[in-house]
Amino acid sequence: MTIDRLQTPALVVEQSVLQENLRLMSAALPGARLRPHVKAHKSTALAKLQAAAGHHHFTCATIREVEGMAAAGLGEDLLLANEVLDTTRLGLVVTSGARVTVAVDSAATVEAASAGGIREVVIDVNVGLPRCGCAPEDAGRIADLARAAGLDVRGVMGYEGHVVAVSDVDARRAGAEECMARLLAAHELAGGDIVSAGGTGTYAVNTWANEIQAGSYVLMDTAYSALSDLPFGPALTVLGTVISTTAPAGDIPGWAVVDVGLKSLGMDHGNPTIPGGTVWFCSDEHTTWQPDEFGAVRVGDRVRVLPAHVDPTVALHERMYVVDGEDVVDTLPVDLRGW
Amino acid sequence: MTIDRLQTPALVVEQSVLQENLRLMSAALPGARLRPHVKAHKSTALAKLQAAAGHHHFTCATIREVEGMAAAGLGEDLLLANEVLDTTRLGLVVTSGARVTVAVDSAATVEAASAGGIREVVIDVNVGLPRCGCAPEDAGRIADLARAAGLDVRGVMGYEGHVVAVSDVDARRAGAEECMARLLAAHELAGGDIVSAGGTGTYAVNTWANEIQAGSYVLMDTAYSALSDLPFGPALTVLGTVISTTAPAGDIPGWAVVDVGLKSLGMDHGNPTIPGGTVWFCSDEHTTWQPDEFGAVRVGDRVRVLPAHVDPTVALHERMYVVDGEDVVDTLPVDLRGW
Numbered sequence: 101m102t103i104d105r106l107q108t109p110a111l112v113v114e115q116s117v118l119q120e121n122l123r124l125m126s127a128a129l130p131g132a133r134l135r136p137h138v139k140a141h142k143s144t145a146l147a148k149l150q151a152a153a154g155h156h157h158f159t160c161a162t163i164r165e166v167e168g169m170a171a172a173g174l175g176e177d178l179l180l181a182n183e184v185l186d187t188t189r190l191g192l193v194v195t196s197g198a199r200v201t202v203a204v205d206s207a208a209t210v211e212a213a214s215a216g217g218i219r220e221v222v223i224d225v226n227v228g229l230p231r232c233g234c235a236p237e238d239a240g241r242i243a244d245l246a247r248a249a250g251l252d253v254r255g256v257m258g259y260e261g262h263v264v265a266v267s268d269v270d271a272r273r274a275g276a277e278e279c280m281a282r283l284l285a286a287h288e289l290a291g292g293d294i295v296s297a298g299g300t301g302t303y304a305v306n307t308w309a310n311e312i313q314a315g316s317y318v319l320m321d322t323a324y325s326a327l328s329d330l331p332f333g334p335a336l337t338v339l340g341t342v343i344s345t346t347a348p349a350g351d352i353p354g355w356a357v358v359d360v361g362l363k364s365l366g367m368d369h370g371n372p373t374i375p376g377g378t379v380w381f382c383s384d385e386h387t388t389w390q391p392d393e394f395g396a397v398r399v400g401d402r403v404r405v406l407p408a409h410v411d412p413t414v415a416l417h418e419r420m421y422v423v424d425g426e427d428v429v430d431t432l433p434v435d436l437r438g439w
Numbered sequence: 440m441t442i443d444r445l446q447t448p449a450l451v452v453e454q455s456v457l458q459e460n461l462r463l464m465s466a467a468l469p470g471a472r473l474r475p476h477v478k479a480h481k482s483t484a485l486a487k488l489q490a491a492a493g494h495h496h497f498t499c500a501t502i503r504e505v506e507g508m509a510a511a512g513l514g515e516d517l518l519l520a521n522e523v524l525d526t527t528r529l530g531l532v533v534t535s536g537a538r539v540t541v542a543v544d545s546a547a548t549v550e551a552a553s554a555g556g557i558r559e560v561v562i563d564v565n566v567g568l569p570r571c572g573c574a575p576e577d578a579g580r581i582a583d584l585a586r587a588a589g590l591d592v593r594g595v596m597g598y599e600g601h602v603v604a605v606s607d608v609d610a611r612r613a614g615a616e617e618c619m620a621r622l623l624a625a626h627e628l629a630g631g632d633i634v635s636a637g638g639t640g641t642y643a644v645n646t647w648a649n650e651i652q653a654g655s656y657v658l659m660d661t662a663y664s665a666l667s668d669l670p671f672g673p674a675l676t677v678l679g680t681v682i683s684t685t686a687p688a689g690d691i692p693g694w695a696v697v698d699v700g701l702k703s704l705g706m707d708h709g710n711p712t713i714p715g716g717t718v719w720f721c722s723d724e725h726t727t728w729q730p731d732e733f734g735a736v737r738v739g740d741r742v743r744v745l746p747a748h749v750d751p752t753v754a755l756h757e758r759m760y761v762v763d764g765e766d767v768v769d770t771l772p773v774d775l776r777g778w
Contacts, residue, residue: 107502107525107778108778109778139723139724161723161724162724163446182682182698182724182725183682183683183696183738184682185680185682185738185739186446186680205683206683206684206738208737208738208739209682209683209738226685230685230694230719230727231683231696231722231725231727232682232683232696232725233683235685261722341524341525343521343522343523343524343548343571344522344544344545344548344570344571344572345545346565346569346574355569357522357570357571359521362705362707362748362750362751363750363751363754364778366701366706367705367706367707367751368701368706368721380569382707383570383600384478384500384750384751385478385500385501385521386521386570386571388569388570398547399522399524399545399547399548400524400547409701411701411702411723412701412702412706412723415702415755416754416755417777418777438756438757439446439447439448439703
């Protein structure tokens with residue numbers, strides 16, 4: 101099939117860029133040094149490409165992601181990097197033979213892990229982002245609670261999410277160092293082998309964690325593309341069709357409308373980008389934009405829309421189409437949606 | 440089942456509020472005076488409640504919505520209020536016996552409608568929102584093109600989307616009047632019976648259109664709830680579980696984290712609202728918020744999160760749970776997602 105036959109809006113992944121992103125990351129962080137975060141793509145088919153690149157330990161954000169990865173044969177070492185209160189379904193995944201480790205940061209989450217049949221945990225540590233995680237100095241106490249509940253404490257995790265998008269790479273490294281000092285202090289108290297942290301923005305500068313939870317690197321978005329030191333290319337776009345144009349009139353420039361809108365784009369990082377034009381605003385199923393050359397755009401044209409944030413964009417679609425030039429060479433179901 | 444058994448995050452609809460919203464709207468705009476927009480809920484089960492309230496003509500935003508409504512037996516009169524270039528699937532819906540009318544605003548969309556087996560169109564008119572729609576003075580020409588292509592022109596539509604959220608009701612009415620003057624001028628040129636416009640914000644003040652395309656009224660969101668003259672109540676919330684808390688320390692107030700984030704909330708209108716607290720920020724699967732009374736919130740508590748924009752929120756979920764007090768009394772599949 102060729103790309104012009106795709107129903108729009110459609111998620112499109114450039115095969116060559118995807119492959120280069122996989123290659124660059126596995127060269128920088130081979131094997132278990134990277135624990136790819138599947139929340140960025142929610143696709144077991146794409147996770148299998150990451151496994152083929154040498155990464156067999158994965159990070160998940162939801163119970164559904166853990167279940168789906170295990171069912172797809174990718175359950176060698178799954179870390180659910182979020183706290184969970186209802187662990188019944190996770191316990192069933194453990195019973196099925198997959199290895200599932202869960203983040204805990206409180207007595208309540210330790211108790212829930214134990215009650216649901218989880219056997220292994222990491223202590224989630226607040227390294228500066230006000231979200232989940234215990235205080236570094238509390239990590240030993242939580243680890244003791246976990247061991248007393250019969251759980252194996254594999255180590256610590258802490259996400260420097262407030263640092264990953266700092267534009268200056270030296271400031272980003274310094275921020276990561278400060279965060280990781282907190283995580284290493286917690287590690288001293290909690291024990292275990294794992295020191296898990298990081299994201300696409302800090303994959304190269306966070307040299308203190310022994311595994312990096314990067315996810316966005318494989319598809320990328322305009323937010324991460326703004327970091328000029330990152331070598332990864334934008335692999336994902338939302339393909340749309342121009343459905344309407346309005347010619348310039350007096351002082352009002354001409355505009356075009358493409359059938360890509362709020363329901364096919366993650367909007368939390370703001371508007372998408374359309375090369376060769378300026379986005380005005382998005383509606384449910386539309387983006388209104390001003391082409392640099394109005395006369396070059398016609399109703400029926402195909403347009404590539406670059407989302408600002410990849411993760412929630414992918415979660416709105418049922419599948420991604422991998423393309424090589426004009427050819428659609430593969431389909432990656434987004435099979436890990438929901439909770 | 441009781442609500443405390445629901446896996447979170449979960450869309451929850453208060454039955455009493457839903458019923459009152461349906462009642463208020465069908466009293467104000469009975470029968471075909473309302474053409475409910477299914478994009479707001481993407482659920483044929485909820486559309487059946489609207490049909491039971493007397494509304495049998497519906498507005499759709501996507502081909503999938505048209506297909507699903509027709510397959511659910513709700514195809515008496517479906518208006519696809521967006522332009523479409525690939526009309527093959529819509530033609531099949533017409534062949535199946537449903538009545539499908541499509542918006543056109545150009546020679547290319549007229550041609551596509553005719554080529555795909557569509558028989559009826561409305562002329563989409565730009566009434567002031569820079570999006571789709573021909574200029575009012577061009578409506579006669581487009582209608583002539585459509586008739587020459589063998590299409591029946593049922594009338595005109597034009598959405599005053601830039602007016603529906605104006606907070607002052609008199610200014611909103613004046614804005615709608617200006618827009619509808621354009622639409623009525625276009626109607627003079629285009630002919631047909633239908634003058635379709637409006638939304639939840641203008642359902643009461645737009646007295647010029649003969650059918651109103653409101654959708655949000657049935658579930659509501661914080662954006663529309665800000666309009667104090669609207670009688671509709673917030674029926675939809677996202678139920679979450681508190682998974683982590685961090686106690687106050689020095690000048691830093693305490694915060695809590697609920698498992699409702701960017702992937703369960705439409706974010707284009709900004710952050711959600713949590714009654715009794717202040718939202719700090721959202722992550723993929725989390726909202727970090729500051730409770731007014733920190734001590735009153737514990738890990739494991741259930742929290743209702745009010746989304747800022749209902750339409751893209753619903754599109755992220757597989758189903759809605761209708762609740763009456765603590766009881767889950769019905770499940771509404773969100774079966775019209777995708778394209």
